[in-house]
Amino acid sequence: MRVFNLTIGSLVDENYIYARALSYLGVDFYDHHDRKLLEICEEMNITKDQVLKAFYLFDQSHRFSFKELNKLPLQIVIEYLKHAHQQFIKDKLPYIARLIARHQDLDDLKLIFPEFVDEFVNHIYEEEDTLFHYLDTLIKIDKGQHANPLAALWKHRSMRLKDVFEDHQEVDELAGIRNLAEEYQDQDILARVILQEIKAFDREMWYHAEIENKILFPKAIELEGQIWKRLTKLTRLN
Numbered sequence: 123m124r125v126f127n128l129t130i131g132s133l134v135d136e137n138y139i140y141a142r143a144l145s146y147l148g149v150d151f152y153d154h155h156d157r158k159l160l161e162i163c164e165e166m167n168i169t170k171d172q173v174l175k176a177f178y179l180f181d182q183s184h185r186f187s188f189k190e191l192n193k194l195p196l197q198i199v200i201e202y203l204k205h206a207h208q209q210f211i212k213d214k215l216p217y218i219a220r221l222i223a224r225h226q227d228l229d230d231l232k233l234i235f236p237e238f239v240d241e242f243v244n245h246i247y248e249e250e251d252t253l254f255h256y257l258d259t260l261i262k263i264d265k266g267q268h269a270n271p272l273a274a275l276w277k278h279r280s281m282r283l284k285d286v287f288e289d290h291q292e293v294d295e296l297a298g299i300r301n302l303a304e305e306y307q308d309q310d311i312l313a314r315v316i317l318q319e320i321k322a323f324d325r326e327m328w329y330h331a332e333i334e335n336k337i338l339f340p341k342a343i344e345l346e347g348q349i350w351k352r353l354t355k356l357t358r359l360n
């Protein structure tokens with residue numbers, strides 16, 4: 123098969139995602155850049171089948187379309203976003219950080235990337251601990267799972283959903299890195315893969331934020347409105 127006769131370098135140049143798949147198989151592409159994939163597989167006891175499966179797996183984009191997500195209930199959208207958060211923190215960012223650390227130069231990026239990761243991870247935790255937590259409460263109230271909805275809402279009295287939404291539309295944490303990475307266009311293969319990974323991460327973050335801004339928040343604001351309407355009606359009746 124054609125891919126096995128290619129050098130690791132040209133393979134990765136063809137599709138940077140293969141670098142990630144190779145790393146998953148235990149092959150650091152930057153150490154074997156001129157060797158053929160076939161040789162590496164033989165040396166490391168990796169079967170062709172394993173390679174093809176890994177390439178296939180990493181090449182697929184397992185994501186719902188915007189339309190599909192919009193049709194899902196709020197609770198599932200939250201689960202989907204939480205899953206994406208986990209993937210960012212446990213998988214994608216550590217991989218990029220590892221690549222950056224392996225490069226002999228890129229000093230600016232070495233300095234600014236960890237700062238970005240810190241900020242980004244904070245954003246995620248805050249989002250889950252405050253916003254998602256509040257939305258869980260709304261969903262439970264909506265399902266009648268709270269004996270005392272007002273008491274449950276009281277715990278979140280500092281939450282201003284519309285303000286959080288406004289702030290959320292402004293964040294662009296990757297801006298500095300995006301500009302810096304553009305300079306790596308003509309450098310060695312490791313730098314080029316880093317650039318591709320950063321670009322892909324940028325696209326994914328944009329898409330993630332779009333889902334939050336255009337699906338999650340509108341659904342949440344609507345649910346919040348419905349719940350308050352119902353509760354005020356009830357308190358008037360009492």
Ligand SMILES: [Fe+2]
Pocket residue numbers: 203207246249330334
């Ligand atoms: Fe998020």
Ligand SMILES: [Fe+2]
Pocket residue numbers: 249290331334
């Ligand atoms: Fe977010």
